[in-house]
Amino acid sequence: MPITLPQSLPAFDILSKEGVMVISPGRAATQDIRPIRIGLLNLMPKKIQTENQFGRLIGATPLQIDFQLIRMSEHQAKNTAADHMEQFYRPFTEVEASGEKFDGLIITGAPIEHLPFEDVTYWDELQRVFEWTRTHVFSTFGVCWGGMAMAYHFHGIAKHILTEKQFGCFRHRNCQPASPYLRGFSDDCLVPVSRWTEMRRSEMEAAGLTMLLDSDTTGPCLVQDVAARALYVFNHFEYDSTTLKDEYDRDVLAGKPVTVPENYYPDDDPNQAPLNRWRSHAHLLYGNWINEIYQGTPYDIMSIGK
Template sequence: MPIKIPNNLPAAHILEGENIFVMDSDRAYSQDIRPLKILILNLMPIKYITETQLLRLLGNTPLQIEVDFIYTESYTPSHTPQEYLTEFYGTFAEVRHKKYDGMIITGAPVEMMPFEEVAYWDEISEIMEWSKTHVYSTFHICWGAQAGLYYHYGIPKYQVPEKIFGVYKHHLCVEHEKLFRGFDDEFYVPHSRHTENHREDIEKVPELTILAEAEGDAGVYAIANLKKRQFFITGHAEYDPLTLKQEYDRDEKAGMNPKIPQNYYPDDDPTKKPVVRWRSVAHLLFANWLNYYVYQETPYVLDELYKEEDD
């Protein structure tokens, strides 16, 4: 089944070129089906890149999905034209009366700052509070995961001595968890961050379960409040094959002397083509989230979501 996205969204042409089934709004309205409604709070500066990465994964399932994008009013991104935001994005004020089957909160290039010093912290805090009664399952990625853990559970982040950068081997910490159904005993996921959450802080919160972690210095990878269907993912399974290369080349050109991403280039040689080890992981992770924690459990009449809390 296709993913429904706004008419003329640039990501549509990229996805169609990859044989991902997409459907514009006009065609979707002609189908008699109840699509899953997914809200994406895109905090990344170059919006279309993150859109394409996420839509590629959301669109590769048997489900029809309708996506709304929002950005923060309290901080307007400088790398995306306002005309683009006006055409394809809304604001929280425009969607706060709605309810959603699922929500994705992306990473953001602000991880070195204390949460309270981020320009849009008050706004994203309001959105995360709202998500508790208006979204059936919320999927937080990288800084979005750290922000969610801090806001909901008071779990701090810590700066690491050296950037966590590369493709790391992971293993599961629990058995028979639906989010990781079909995963191998070992699997690889990219990470790119300067901060981390500590296992001991997470283990102090009874509602949270550590689902998976990485070997080496990448630490905890997936944390969840399974009862509330909140997921906090510290890595970037959605990354494109060349995303880490682009970060490395950018920092090398800027004279920052970056370390070579781990487990990425053959023989750690940046002149060679990177090896993609995480593509199947990404598709399975998002498909499992959509199927087991959104589609299978969310009420058919979405307005009835958390109806008792509203009354």
């Protein structure tokens, strides 16, 4: 079944052409079922690219998804047109004041991982978001820096600066094959990684978090936080086929020291087209997450948090 998007949102046409089922809010209103309400708190600079990436994954499920775009209230996007932000995004303060609730919330990463959390300009508001999820969101999915920030807020788990960037596609071990979030997963899977920081398995397990996917090379990937009704993923199942290539080409053009992303190009040759070997697991993960929401969320959405 489809994902509900405004017809004027760029993702509407892009995802439609890719075969993702999308419908307008007017069409959705005529269907006699309750859509699953998913919010995207988009902290990434390239807002439209991120909308497409997550819309592609959650729009592939057999459920109607009401997809809502949310931004930090005072932070001004520098890489996305102001009219796009004004037309499609709502500030968190408005969402908070409305009292509305969500079946799911995705909190994206942000390119600020070298900063201490407290030095981020919108940290105080983001902490309000985290506390708001306790009573207004059935399940939260923190992605990369967003997941690290949630683990730090709820459990005091620090992120650690790496001496060199973890960059490429790395194999991850399935630590909990019986987990409903890993339904259909192989014993291991390849996941894109692009970060300068890490969280450590020993510290996360000491805080009572459950390791779902882990790598001997790049550390924890997917972690379940039962108490916060949350998942944290520190790597990027949502990446497009060329996202790592775009990052690599950007840094080469800027003259920055950068290594070829590992295990990404055929024969590690950046002159060849990269291969996408994570797409199927990406759809499985987000489909499983939405299915778990659907199975557990109350029909009366206002009952969430009570």
